[in-house]
Amino acid sequence: MRESTVPDPSTTPATPASPALGSDARSGATAGCPPISSTLPGDAEPVIEVRDLTKRYGTHTIHEHLDLTVRQSEIIALVGGSGSGKTTLIRQIIGLEAPTSGHISVFGHDITMIDRNTAHLLRRRSGMLFQRGALFSALTVFDNIAQPLRELHTLSEDLIRDVVMYKLDMVGLSGRMANRMPAELSGGMIKRVGIARAIALEPELLFLDEPTAGLDPQASDEFVDMIRGLHRSLGLTVVMVTHDLDTVMMLATRVAVLADRKVLVNAPVEDAVCVDHPFIRSFFLGERGRRALLALPAARRTKISELLDDGK
Known part of the structure; x- marks a missing residue:
C-alpha cells in the first residue's frame, strides 16, 4: 500500500492557494447564504439529457419511457418513493449500469454509444458522493482524497499533497484530519471527506446520493450550506x-418527481406540488x-398558498 507524506498541519497555511483552480474558489460552510433561486437562464445548456x-x-420494469433534462448550473433533486428507481437512474447516468433501451447524453455525448476512452474522460468531469461516503476503510483521509488524483499518473506527490489539503479546506475540515482513518470519523465528517474526494478532479457535474441522510439537524444544515457554497464557487451542476x-x-x-416508472414533473417545487x-x-x-414548504420565500409560496392552507 502506498504511504503518503502528509505535511505537518501546524506548518500548512490555513488557506492554501489552489493548485488546480485559476481563482480563489473557496467555499467551506457558507452560513447565511440566501436560498438558491429557482430561476435559471432559459438558454442554459443541457448537461444531461x-x-x-x-x-x-x-x-x-424500473423505468419506462423516462425523460429528464438537467441544465448547466442547476441543482436537481430526484425524489420518489422507495423502489421508484432514483439511485438506479443515477447509476445509469454515470455509466455504472446500462439502460435496457433509450439514450443518455452527458455533455453532448451519448454514453450508450461512446468508446471506453471517451467514457473515461467524461467520468473525470463528474464526481459522486455515495450515500454512506464509500470511503476506502484501509486508507487514510489523505489517501482517499488522493486516490482519483493518483489514478491520473500525471501529478507529482507534492502537487497531490497540495490539492488534497486544499480540498479538505474547501469542505471545512482541518489539515489535521488528513492522517485519520475513516473509522475515526463521524458520519458528517465521512460525508465531507467524500465530497472532497468527489471534487478532487475539479468536476463540472456533481451527484449526491442522500447527502444529509443520518445527520442531525445542525449537521444537516451545515452540510447544506457547504454544498450551496461549492455550487456557487465552483459553478457546479x-x-x-x-x-x-x-x-x-x-x-x-x-x-424531478419519479413515480409510475417515469419522471412525472421536473420543475421548481412550487410548480411540482400543483401536479395532481x-x-x-x-x-x-x-x-x-x-411545514417544509413554508420555508420557501414568500414570493414562491404565493402560488401554492391555497394548497398550504387547506392541505389538499
Missing part, C-alpha cells in the same frame, strides 16, 4: 437523490411537507 429510457431487471424535504427546499432549483398525483400529495402536502 435522458430520452425514452427503459430499465428492466428480468421481467421487473448538481443532481441529488434525497427524501429530505428541508434539503429540497434549501437547495433545489428544480424537483397521489405521491405528490402525500410527499409534499402532508404535515411534514407543508
Whole structure:
C-alpha cells in the first residue's frame, strides 16, 4: 500500500492557494447564504439529457419511457418513493449500469454509444458522493482524497499533497484530519471527506446520493450550506437523490418527481406540488411537507398558498 507524506498541519497555511483552480474558489460552510433561486437562464445548456429510457431487471420494469433534462448550473433533486428507481437512474447516468433501451447524453455525448476512452474522460468531469461516503476503510483521509488524483499518473506527490489539503479546506475540515482513518470519523465528517474526494478532479457535474441522510439537524444544515457554497464557487451542476424535504427546499432549483416508472414533473417545487398525483400529495402536502414548504420565500409560496392552507 502506498504511504503518503502528509505535511505537518501546524506548518500548512490555513488557506492554501489552489493548485488546480485559476481563482480563489473557496467555499467551506457558507452560513447565511440566501436560498438558491429557482430561476435559471432559459438558454442554459443541457448537461444531461435522458430520452425514452427503459430499465428492466428480468421481467421487473424500473423505468419506462423516462425523460429528464438537467441544465448547466442547476441543482436537481430526484425524489420518489422507495423502489421508484432514483439511485438506479443515477447509476445509469454515470455509466455504472446500462439502460435496457433509450439514450443518455452527458455533455453532448451519448454514453450508450461512446468508446471506453471517451467514457473515461467524461467520468473525470463528474464526481459522486455515495450515500454512506464509500470511503476506502484501509486508507487514510489523505489517501482517499488522493486516490482519483493518483489514478491520473500525471501529478507529482507534492502537487497531490497540495490539492488534497486544499480540498479538505474547501469542505471545512482541518489539515489535521488528513492522517485519520475513516473509522475515526463521524458520519458528517465521512460525508465531507467524500465530497472532497468527489471534487478532487475539479468536476463540472456533481451527484449526491442522500447527502444529509443520518445527520442531525445542525449537521444537516451545515452540510447544506457547504454544498450551496461549492455550487456557487465552483459553478457546479448538481443532481441529488434525497427524501429530505428541508434539503429540497434549501437547495433545489428544480424537483424531478419519479413515480409510475417515469419522471412525472421536473420543475421548481412550487410548480411540482400543483401536479395532481397521489405521491405528490402525500410527499409534499402532508404535515411534514407543508411545514417544509413554508420555508420557501414568500414570493414562491404565493402560488401554492391555497394548497398550504387547506392541505389538499
